[in-house]
Amino acid sequence: MEESSHGPNGAESTAEEADLLRRSTKKYKRHRDEKENEESVKENEKSDMVMEDLGVDLTGVGNQKQSVNNIPAAISFKAALTNDQAHLYEGSDDEEELEDEIPEPVVVKPWPSLDVSKDELQKLRRPWRKALIVKLLGRTVGYRVLRQRVEQAWKLRGNFQMVDLEEGYYLVRFATKEDYHHVLFYGPWTILGHYLTAQKWKPDFVPSREGISSTMVWVRFPQLPIEYFDKDFLLRLGNCIGKAVKVDVPSSKSERGKFARVCVQLDLTQSLISKVTVRSLDYCVEYEGLHSICFECGKYGHQKDTCPNLVVSKPQNTDMGGTSGGTSEPAAGSKR
Template sequence: MGVPGRDKIVDWFPALEISDKKYEKLVKRWNKSVIVRMLGRPISYRLLCDRIAYMWNPKGKYSIVDLDDDCFLVKFTEEGDYLRALLDGPWVIQGSYSLVQPWTPNYLRGANDLTAVAAWVRFPGMPLHLYHKSVLRRLAALLGHLLKIDYNTCSKKRGKFARIAVELDLTKPLVPFVYVKGKRQKVEYEGLPRICYVCGLYGHVQEECLNKENSRSHSMNEKEKGDEQH
């Protein structure tokens, strides 16, 4: 008879098995949580508690957990409080910016790399008749996970661009364009200035891209092949 929690051996070590259904329940409990990281000097747990109560003024209950990598986890019960923390920044505490990112099951304590972020995304010049929730939800799914649709987009009060808030996976390239009904539609990311449109990754610009030479060589090879065919 197997021992609970030790029903499998991997590489000679006991392994804990968790069913997909149980794992989903465990993750769901933390869905409305954010990771707060100070850009600059660290701050104390007490100071952060005071500042969050003042800056975010949460309407529902929330809890703050101090992690061992100078980061904090803030768990909300209300969706509105969660979205305000993510989208209404930037937030400044004692002269230093605080980076607020959505918590994900893949978050690793002690890792300083930014892997997920909530950002407003614009679709400039998109035809007004496409300003519909069903279309915007499908566009969001092409980029990440939809968090919110801008009210002015829903009500069609502004026609310069459609605007949605999306949780982006920064381990994957960000796309500068999508195609809507066969036509190319530009995508703009608010608050993410360091995007490389060579490799599509966040954190550096085109001039700093390590893949630039590879991309240039690939483009030249493709051009040479095309010339040979003609």
């Protein structure tokens, strides 16, 4: 008769099998944990290399690694070119706080002085951060006329508010971000034959203390040979006058040949360029919309008869009481 598996020999065999199974399971778990640790170390090293390549400083971080989400996003080419990112449209409280951290000098005056806290200052400035300051260059028009004209020129999608200031300045607030950028970047705008300058609103703007030093204007190059009606070449030619912004579409496509037309950011504090030379040939430069140019100093803003550089000679004083046929004594300080 065969022995039952529940006998002494069967019990020893079962115990050995159980012990072998327990050791095998323990060895498998230890091998699995070691493999997971190796993979974890490799993953951490790979993460550190990525963070270092992205320019993140890991010094003193220890086991707590910085998240990739903390890395600042790269700005677009347009934002770098125009220096105008989306958050600047509504304004930034952080930037304003940094500016206001510099204490103003305390000056004792004989009249009352009112202090404004940072919180109150931010509250007062917030509604105007997405506004533009505009002014018609060289001409003064009324509020209703200007508003009607800019509505026709801008063709905005939303509504806008226009506030009249002193010295011919106006403050314009827009309902949409797109309209704000459209007016600021897609000029120059011409109203009644004069340029409408546009700039971002800035705090503590006082019209009587401001002056327009630059604006975008259309520049013509009459009688320029047709082979030079190339976009890249015309931009180079515009840079000889100021900072070239764009080329007129008919000029870039050679559709009109009487003159080439380039939009240029012009420094109004400098003398205007009257001619350019291309391959030893001189070509005149014409400025559209600038009606007050001095032909003495070449600057914008006054005429030749009021030019500060023009020296007006004063007639010498004569002695009407002298003898007939005699000469009078020269005036004091004059030379013979």
